[in-house]
Amino acid sequence: MALRTEELMLNMGPQHPSTHGVLRLIVTLDGENIVDVQPDIGYLHSSVEKMMEHRTYVQNVALVDRGMDYLIALNNEEVYCLAVERLAGIQPPERARYIRVIFSELNRIASHLVWLGTWAIDLGATTVFLWCFREREMILDLFEKVTGGRLHHVYFRIGGVYADLPEGWVEECGAFLDYFLPRVDEYDKLLTENPIFLARTRGVGKISRADVIAMGASGPVGRASGVAYDVRKAAPYEVYDRMEFEVPVLEEGDCFARYLVRLAEMRQAVRIIRQALRDLPGGEIRTRVPMTMKAPRGEAYVHTESPRGDLGIHIVSDGAETPYRVKIRAPSFSNLYALTEMMKGWKVADVIAILGSIDIVLSDVDR
Amino acid sequence: MLRRKVTVKYPLERLDVSNRFHGLLALPIDPETGIDRCIICFQCERICPDRCIHIEAEGKGKERVLTRFDIEMDKCCYCGYCVEVCPTEAIVFVPHYEASTYHRGRLLYDLQDLRRAAPKEPIARGIVGGGPR
């Protein structure tokens, strides 16, 4: 008869240095093996969907920055503005649409840099953290010159963007991209060939393509498991249909594949920004939308490819100044769903590696 | 490896914040008239998503004067809507961010505080370039 041990329940979080926020994981262990993982969420529930019903359409831009995923404030603004524009039939000018693409791609890089830095520090590679934040500060400087904010911008407006790019910003951004691309190779050199890193990530936390689809996981998590789905290609919004870029897809479905997909995404983001900077048309940046705009009765759903996956927003309007109901489809929430499946059978030491690799932001999970 | 120094020795050195930076809010004094430019239109109070501006005024017509202009800096989210809607650029962002206090009450900026917070020269308007109001 095989030797049996009692199952042990282990509580991780809500205050734990590697949960990246306030998440509680109830891990059931059999010896060192993980039998089950139950995430306990809601520690950062900020009731943003309810609050948006009490703010006007214009004011809500300030709220989606903070209430949704805070690392990707500009992507949140983008999806919200797109939804209201579809609802009210507003067409932003061409230049604004290019600027939006530039900024949401820059934000994608910034978000992936935070992910890479914090995940690497969880796995014991402090250098990568310092390097990633060094480059991220440069992106934040670029943001600050245009939007005035470092993390929260309130830059996109319904029907365009707030202010035009200042003199010389385009060149500065181009120079940053030239500087940044070799840095991605440096991260590559630091991590991809590193035997410790490989031992901790390759083959760890596998999830199959069928499971990813069943759980609704999207973004890099899905693409690392062979789901070739990217909203920018599948349902192009803004001017993505004019951009040339590849969607990196891998089949392995482990932590290492998710890492590779995100690295490749950073390179693709650079490529998209370069094209957008090159093609940036002149002209207006904003169509006239009154500060007290009312959306006609109806509803609209828009989804975009955020750095974490398929980010959607559904707005129902009853013709008033404020939305009647807002529902946010948060990619982190669905990705967290897949966590249990990924972790089963692995050792307790792999918990942080797997948790870090799906790149959740708790304010996106809880909203 | 490092071609340039990355660390800013903060209290000794400072970064140049951009002139659009959303720092603290201020009511600058117009050098011509000697008072602020606010025309008491309540637009900023109405647009503020955090409802942290409180304005009261006395008198009628040209005589109207501000009696209260409070901004709860602890509630403000530095979104810049008030700066955007103000028709006279009476309320502006100043590129100044060091305002930590020991008491929360000190973060309620009243009219005097806001006027004092304004730099003499130059004023960062936050907005550069077009866009309808």
Place this chain on the structure above:
Amino acid sequence: MSTGFVAGPGSTGGEPPPRRSQIAPIAEAVAILDNIPGGGLILTTVEAALNWGRASSIWPLTFGLACCAIEMMAAYASRFDLDRMGAIPRATPRQADLIIVAGRATIKIAPIVRRLWEQMAEPKYVISMGSCATCGGPFYYDNYSILKGIDQVIPVDVYVPGCPPRPEALIEGILKLQEQIKREPILRQQAAAVLRGA
């Protein structure tokens, strides 16, 4: 899981009783020194030296709640390098002197923040970073889940405004806290605590 603001098992109460055997001689020495002429001066000098040491080695707890935590991380990272201030992040409250409440606290997390604070050893300090931790900020109105200010559960020493505050603003808050620590009559406070307990 307890949901009230009650100290759970294993956590010390609000104000841990000083261990008499260790502190009592200090208290007596303080009392004697304070009463002889010139003794107060010696005491103040000793206090200044102790406080200088304490102020230059504030160890914060790595505890992030929301967006402000990202700026806190940026403050620890290469550009602002909070370690220059002697602030070395600790992962456990038992080793920390300072808790930076970075971000909005929900009603669900409030008891946990309280417990973390109670687990920290005296003397302990709290910095409330950002609008949300200070008073609820953007989430003040029409909201059912966010705590309207972290000072409802733990006493705050320094408030840093901003949404999010720049890393420099956070560093300025820590400098403010250092000033406060340098002014504290730490020995006399301890002596008074012992005398109260006696």
